[in-house]
Amino acid sequence: MKKLISIIGSDDSDKNLSTYALETAEEIGGLIAQKNGILICGGGGGVMEAACKGAKEKNGITVGILPKSKEEVNKYVDIPIISGLGNRRNSIIVYTSDVIIAIAGRWGTLNEISYSMIYNKPLILIKGTGGIVDQICNKELEKINDSKNYYFVNSATEAIEKAIKLIEN
Template identity: 25%
Template sequence: MTNSDGRQPAATPPARKARYAQGPVVRSGEQLVGTTTDQRLLESRGPSDWVHTDPWRVLRIQSEFVEGFGTLAELGPAVSIFGSARTEVDSPMYKSARELAWALADAGLAVITGGGPGVMEGANRGAAEAGGISVGLGIELPFETGINEYVNLGINFRYFFARKTMFLKYSQGFIVLPGGFGTFDELFEALTLVQTRKVTSFPVVLFGREYWQGLVDWLSGSVLSGGNISAGDIDMLQLTDDVDEAVSIMLSNRDRASGPKRPE
């Protein structure tokens, strides 16, 4: 068919199909499944065939740890940057994430994120633009399409707990930008491990005073006065709006961690 002027009409682009990453596999269209691997693992209702299938899941879980450890073993000093996947590209926090990651990478630190869009993309983009190692630890979710294009070292996980282990094991600190439940989960996971001394020398920076001040006030007020945390626990959190200050905190921790070791 041609138009009145003899030209071929422009082809209608196909509708974009929903897609998401399932571990190392990307699914779309008829290949989409209705549940995630984590969901099926934690499901306790239904037939008792889980007795026979759960032992085999252990091998898949084991493979995620092996893949993560093998890929990141020689990563070197790294900082994780967390924040909302919903942050728009033209927002100030996307810009801040990009600047933070650029400065960290320029100083020789690898940057680790969850590999998704929003703040994570901004951080991966900044690290890649600085010529650094831009790590993305993706997770199987029904509403995300996989690791963003700025990751130059990426792993897709099925299980949250395997992924969390990689964040904690291979990061020397966290910079946490505004985010939602996922960001809170990562933040409080780190604080719990620092509080219980499962990890040491681990700074946590909350970037964005206006966003985080209410949380810090609640912790300093209701939670502390109720005897549920100690006064020193509040000191684990460092608030700032300044990129240079956040980067300086991470670099200072790197220098302490890599300083001379005491003779045995």
């Protein structure tokens, strides 16, 4: 079965979302497709849309698990799953994925990160992308508990290498 890799991060309402974060998301999306993985995301704008765009440019398959309706979907999603659960759909994104990769983000992303830890899913955080991800990379959440199942990387390439390694183990 193909591997399911999710990308989580800021949507397009985040004013601090940087071009670097978006480029990184797009690059990762492409790399997931090239590695024959399926991209899972929340189906919206910002980081999600950039990742889906990257995956489609490399002929990947993209799945968007949406809050409420098909109207919310970005144009690079192949398979929109309409949860009807609002932001509570975050849990399904995380629970479905073999590995989670986080870029930038605010409270919604922190919600998904907390689900990753609750379900003990491997989480990869890309340093330098801003938002909550950089706060965590700066060790600010280090003391929450003794979870060891998250990893800091410096680039899209490092992230995909780490993701593949985690899945194969």
